[in-house]
Amino acid sequence: MSDCGGSCSTCTDGECRDRLPPGMLRVYDLDQEVADGILVYAEVYKADGSWRLHPAVPGLVGKAAELTTGRVFAVIFGPAELKPLYEALFSYGVDTLYHMRDPKAVYSPEPYADASADLCRRVLPAAFLLPATPQGREVAPMIAARLDAGLTADCTSIEADGRTLMMTRPALGGNISATIAASGFPQMATIRPGTFPDPVPEAGRKGTVVSLVLRGSGREVREVRAVEGTEDVSEAKVLISLGNGVRRRESVDAAFRIAALIGATVSCSRAMADRGWLPHSRQVGQSGKTVSPDLYIAFGISGSVQHMAGVRAKRIVSVNRDPDAPMNSSADKAIIGDADAVLRSMLRSLEEGLDGGVDLS
Numbered sequence: 010m011s012d013c014g015g016s017c018s019t020c021t022d023g024e025c026r027d028r029l030p031p032g033m034l035r036v037y038d039l040d041q042e043v044a045d046g047i048l049v050y051a052e053v054y055k056a057d058g059s060w061r062l063h064p065a066v067p068g069l070v071g072k073a074a075e076l077t078t079g080r081v082f083a084v085i086f087g088p089a090e091l092k093p094l095y096e097a098l099f100s101y102g103v104d105t106l107y108h109m110r111d112p113k114a115v116y117s118p119e120p121y122a123d124a125s126a127d128l129c130r131r132v133l134p135a136a137f138l139l140p141a142t143p144q145g146r147e148v149a150p151m152i153a154a155r156l157d158a159g160l161t162a163d164c165t166s167i168e169a170d171g172r173t174l175m176m177t178r179p180a181l182g183g184n185i186s187a188t189i190a191a192s193g194f195p196q197m198a199t200i201r202p203g204t205f206p207d208p209v210p211e212a213g214r215k216g217t218v219v220s221l222v223l224r225g226s227g228r229e230v231r232e233v234r235a236v237e238g239t240e241d242v243s244e245a246k247v248l249i250s251l252g253n254g255v256r257r258r259e260s261v262d263a264a265f266r267i268a269a270l271i272g273a274t275v276s277c278s279r280a281m282a283d284r285g286w287l288p289h290s291r292q293v294g295q296s297g298k299t300v301s302p303d304l305y306i307a308f309g310i311s312g313s314v315q316h317m318a319g320v321r322a323k324r325i326v327s328v329n330r331d332p333d334a335p336m337n338s339s340a341d342k343a344i345i346g347d348a349d350a351v352l353r354s355m356l357r358s359l360e361e362g363l364d365g366g367v368d369l370s
């Protein structure tokens with residue numbers, strides 16, 4: 010009989026499997042002398058019939074690999090059909106992958122938290138990183154409570170000082186950025202999607218897969234339905250972002266029509282969300298979402314520090330009537346003009362299919 014008494018996530022019929030998979034220890038007390046490596050919660054989802062990694066995961070794995078001198082562990086939950094994702098996780102830097110087999114393939118917070126906590130007790134990671142997605146935000150505090158570990162939620166940056174993580178997040182209502190170090194292990198953090206760039210994948214990189222059976226809990230989630238009409242700005246590749254300088258209500262409709270034509274998503278500044286023309290779920294910034302699109306087109310956004318805290322765009326185009334607006338200095342291209350008028354003319358050019366009407370290069 011093993012140390013766990015037959016109650017861990019690897020147990021079947023009340024008995025622990027005698028042979029522990031590679032990377033696992035028979036030590037159940039989180040031990041500061043031993044804790045090493047970083048565990049990443051590799052969230053997955055199903056779209057168009059196939060399983061995918063949440064877009065936040067590659068960046069998290071890449072950052073974990075950068076921060077630790079130990080192993081990078083990852084845990085995924087789901088059915089056997091997740092196998093095609095193994096290769097991608099290894100290519101981003103995962104060394105040991107724990108696949109919690111969940112044949113029902115429905116996210117269920119309690120068993121996921123139980124299994125993650127069991128895994129931490131055996132693997133003893135120095136840190137456990139989760140994406141600050143709705144799933145990560147729900148399951149992380151449950152895991153932390155089971156481990157009696159500290160959790161820094163909604164981080165916008167993490168760095169390492171040896172095995173100690175320096176985790177930065179907005180605090181005191183967002184008025185300051187606090188850098189927090191946990192006093193115990195594992196050091197847990199949820200990190201906003203889009204915070205870290207995707208690492209360059211290393212083709213053919215190998216790792217170890219450990220497959221475990223997920224134990225159920227008394228409760229089960231039968232079905233998860235997405236709310237229709239919501240778009241996640243943090244996943245968008247092109248964003249049309251509206252700020253206080255957009256004065257006409259019909260410009261919001263124009264932005265959505267442009268977005269539909271060019272495959273973009275509409276986001277906004279807090280001033281625009283506070284005005285009620287767009288929901289706060291589309292707000293970019295310190296108290297909103299972190300976005301990392303290839304192109305961010307800011308219409309009438311000043312570029313406040315709080316707004317730019319959420320902008321990790323490859324390229325920025327700013328439309329602002331004030332040449333000295335801070336957004337213009339962060340932008341690759343600045344169009345000095347009226348936001349409503351530029352939106353109108355952009356839509357007209359696209360709808361009329363004018364050659365060269367809109368040049369975003």
Ligand SMILES: Cc1cc2nc3c(=O)[nH]c(=O)nc-3n(C[C@H](O)[C@H](O)[C@H](O)COP(=O)(O)OP(=O)(O)OC[C@H]3O[C@@H](n4cnc5c(N)ncnc54)[C@H](O)[C@@H]3O)c2cc1C
Binds near residue numbers: 183298313316
């Ligand atoms: C704790 C805290 C957290 C915050 N979190 C966030 C956050 O997450 N996201 C966020 O966005 N803000 C946040 N803010 C608010 C932030 O400080 C700014 O107030 C906000 O970003 C301003 O939004 P804006 O740039 O759209 O509006 P404004 O500051 O009003 O700027 C409007 C811009 O539009 C230009 N303009 C005006 N008229 C026109 C026109 N006709 N055509 C073109 N340009 C025009 C102006 O020159 C100006 O640059 C936070 C503030 C605090 C204190």
